[in-house]
Amino acid sequence: MKHLISTLLLAALGAVAVPASAEGLDIEVSGIGDAPIAGLKLYSSRFSYPDQPRLTERSGVYDGNAEFHFDDLAPGDYAVVVWADKNENGEFDRSMFGNPKESYMFSNNVHEDEPNWDAVRFTIGGERTQLKLVVSKP
Numbered sequence: 001m002k003h004l005i006s007t008l009l010l011a012a013l014g015a016v017a018v019p020a021s022a023e024g025l026d027i028e029v030s031g032i033g034d035a036p037i038a039g040l041k042l043y044s045s046r047f048s049y050p051d052q053p054r055l056t057e058r059s060g061v062y063d064g065n066a067e068f069h070f071d072d073l074a075p076g077d078y079a080v081v082v083w084a085d086k087n088e089n090g091e092f093d094r095s096m097f098g099n100p101k102e103s104y105m106f107s108n109n110v111h112e113d114e115p116n117w118d119a120v121r122f123t124i125g126g127e128r129t130q131l132k133l134v135v136s137k138p
Contacts, residue, residue, distance in 0.1 A: 023072065023073045023074065023075055023124050023125065023126075023128075023129075024069070024070060024071045024072070024073060024124075024128040024129070025042075025068075025069070025070040025073055025078070025124060025128065025129045025131070026067070026068070026069050026070075026128060026129070026130050026131070027040070027067065027068040027069075027080065027082070027130075027131045027132075027133065028065065028066075028067055028130075028131070028132045028133070029059075029065060029066045029067070029068070029082050029105075029133050029134075029135060030064060030065050030132075030133075030134050030135070031064060031103070031105075031134045031135040031136065032061045032064045032065065032066055032084045032103070032135050033064055033084060033103065033135075034064075034086075035061055035084035035085055035086045035102075035103070036060070036061055036085075036086075036088060037058050037059070037060065037061060037085040037088050037090075038058070038059050038060075038061050038066035038068075038082055038083065038084060038085060038135075039056065039057070039058055039082065039083050039085040039090060039091070039092060040056065040057045040058075040059070040068050040080055040081070040082045040083075041053035041055075041056050041080065041081050041092065042054050042055050042056075042057070042070070042078060042079075042080050043078060043079040043080070044073075044074075044076065044077075044078055045076075045077070046077070046117040046121070049079055049117050049120075050081075050114065056090065058085065058090060061084075066082075068082075073124050074124075075123075075124055075125040075126070076123070076124060076125070077121045077122070077123055077124075078107070078121065078122060078123075078124055079106065079107050079117065079120040079121050079122070080106065080107045080120075080131070080133075081104060081105070081106045081107075081120075082104065082105055082133055082135060083100075083102045083103060083104040083105075083135065084102050084103040084104070084135055085102065086102060092104065098113075099113060099138065100113065100138040101138060102138065103135045103136060103137045103138060104135060104136070104138065105133045105134060105135045105136055106119075106120040107120045107121070107122050107131060107133070108120055108121075108122060109133055109134060111136045
């Protein structure tokens with residue numbers, strides 16, 4: 001009987017200790033330089049890109065690098081843009097002609113002024129997705 005109770009307790013603890021496979025995204029950004037903040041916009045569909053990000057985040061910059069971590073994302077296609085937010089206003093600043101004023105990079109390390117969805121999209125599914133982006137000057 002003691003053995004049965006011990007086995008059941010261990011099985012219950014094992015079930016609790018095993019994490020569910022949550023979809024997640026980890027992004028490492030380098031090349032930010034001396035900007036104090038990095039900004040990020042995450043897009044979750046072709047239809048919202050580039051005007052309606054699903055979310056906008058900020059991260060502190062340490063030695064020119066920043067990290068972003070997202071949990072519980074639904075499987076599917078996404079895109080991001082990251083930028084060196086030198087003026088700390090939380091916006092990806094553009095000139096009056098629409099050209100980027102801050103160093104930036106899109107997912108898949110695409111450095112174009114306004115890339116299309118297919119160039120910047122990536123898929124999340126099954127396991128955590130890891131992105132490494134290097135910010136480039138405008």
